[in-house]
Amino acid sequence: MNDELHSIYRQLFDLSGSTNAIRDLVRDIQDRSQDAKSSINVSGTKEELIRNLKEAVGRRFATISEVQQLLWDIEEVGRQHILLLTPAPPGLATPVANISDSEEVAVALFDEMPVKDLFPRYEYPTNGYLWADFRVSPNGSWLAKAYGRETYRQSQGLVSTEEMDDGTIQEIRQYAFKEVKATLIAHWRSSAKVLELRIDIGGIPNEKAIDERRNELWTLLKPAFGQSDLIGVNVDKLLEEIIFERDKPENKQRYSISRVELTDPRSGQIRVIPNQSEELDKDPGRKASLAAMQANSFRPSLVRVDWKNGLDGCPKCMTESVSVVIEKTANGPELRILKRVTNATYEYIFNQLRSRL
Amino acid sequence: MNTSSINFEAAYSNAELKVAADALRRWLENHPERTFFTFDQVCRELANSVPFELFNRVLLRLVAAGELQVHYRVKLGGGEYSEEAFESLDDVPPCVFDSSFEPVEVSDEDKVTAYAHAR
Numbered sequence: 481m482n483d484e485l486h487s488i489y490r491q492l493f494d495l496s497g498s499t500n501a502i503r504d505l506v507r508d509i510q511d512r513s514q515d516a517k518s519s520i521n522v523s524g525t526k527e528e529l530i531r532n533l534k535e536a537v538g539r540r541f542a543t544i545s546e547v548q549q550l551l552w553d554i555e556e557v558g559r560q561h562i563l564l565l566t567p568a569p570p571g572l573a574t575p576v577a578n579i580s581d582s583e584e585v586a587v588a589l590f591d592e593m594p595v596k597d598l599f600p601r602y603e604y605p606t607n608g609y610l611w612a613d614f615r616v617s618p619n620g621s622w623l624a625k626a627y628g629r630e631t632y633r634q635s636q637g638l639v640s641t642e643e644m645d646d647g648t649i650q651e652i653r654q655y656a657f658k659e660v661k662a663t664l665i666a667h668w669r670s671s672a673k674v675l676e677l678r679i680d681i682g683g684i685p686n687e688k689a690i691d692e693r694r695n696e697l698w699t700l701l702k703p704a705f706g707q708s709d710l711i712g713v714n715v716d717k718l719l720e721e722i723i724f725e726r727d728k729p730e731n732k733q734r735y736s737i738s739r740v741e742l743t744d745p746r747s748g749q750i751r752v753i754p755n756q757s758e759e760l761d762k763d764p765g766r767k768a769s770l771a772a773m774q775a776n777s778f779r780p781s782l783v784r785v786d787w788k789n790g791l792d793g794c795p796k797c798m799t800e801s802v803s804v805v806i807e808k809t810a811n812g813p814e815l816r817i818l819k820r821v822t823n824a825t826y827e828y829i830f831n832q833l834r835s836r837l
Numbered sequence: 838m839n840t841s842s843i844n845f846e847a848a849y850s851n852a853e854l855k856v857a858a859d860a861l862r863r864w865l866e867n868h869p870e871r872t873f874f875t876f877d878q879v880c881r882e883l884a885n886s887v888p889f890e891l892f893n894r895v896l897l898r899l900v901a902a903g904e905l906q907v908h909y910r911v912k913l914g915g916g917e918y919s920e921e922a923f924e925s926l927d928d929v930p931p932c933v934f935d936s937s938f939e940p941v942e943v944s945d946e947d948k949v950t951a952y953a954h955a956r
Contacts, residue, residue: 561938634931635931637945681934681938681940683930684931684932684940685931685932686931686932686940686942687932687939687940687941687942689932689940690940738936739936739937741937753915753917753936755870755871755916756870756871756872756873756918757920757936758870762870782937784936784937784938803938805937805938807937816937816938816939817938818920818921818934818938
């Protein structure tokens, strides 16, 4: 257990953007008793905060499960591209396991090994991706998580040239090897009948890396089901409502939009990209252009939505607005979140979207 | 950008610089939505009235006086800049994200200095 705890603390330290979440938990622990308040410090660097968290667990002001939950919350939501899929109609798909049946999926992925004996794991593989967790919720939802380690060459920007005897020039570039850890998640939402493929976008070395990570996840899932067993969730109505019904009071209060992309009836593409992602409606010309596109049957394919915080239904931990891009891609509709968010914040945003599907 | 708390007088060391500093102040007042700006953006819109070298000196003085803060961004296609800002050039990763949160590979020549209100 000590090794496991040590790994959890190390993961927390390694995860970029995790400091605020750690501080929030330490603050929460501090508020639990006078004793905790006087002995647990809430300020300092990330390293110091983790030391304080260890101290709080050691003195039984907090439990190991809470630290474990904190790690899951941080590494499982935010800073991701999320593909939204749903099982293909019967007759068009031949999955090995029924996606909605967590037991069938677990057997296909891990044979007969009980998942409670296998997971959770906290160690990253030396190279490539391996399953690290499989959890099932009482409502039948399941979450499968893989940890991965990638090594790539990073240019050091140093180039030297040398003239050869035959008059040609030899150019020598310097590279250093860099290691990146990443987390991939497949999450089945039983009530929505949606499979989310959440791809970590942290530390990517090039533009193809996100697709490569998604392929890694498909490879891991292959014993249970494959790409041809799923189709994209239909987000046409969602995009139409978010963009063209944004002036409805209940929508206007919840969100604003900035970048939008549309397809005209002759398959031409139109992009509206406000400077520094300011609200699209701040410029009357942009607003009028979008109204004209709607009147001429342009169909939305991408929208960037800024979800406002501090409203009824928003979780307390949603302390600032959160930008989410929704795009119809060749792989299916994708949600993109650049910042780390809490699980509660992501659930709030997902439910906002789901109610408009 | 809210300019009311930026003390442009920090750059008023001579008449020429005062002209450039006032031009910069007016330009920023006309772009309240900006959270940052780059030297290129200022020059592109104001170089017809003030030599760009003067803006360079004004910016250096405002940064030295702690009125503006320097960070680094990556210039992308279509006049966009990377969503994320970086404290040093060494912090800029091999890939950044555009306003649709799609990754874009970074070239050294696309890294630019950006200025923001020092809060």
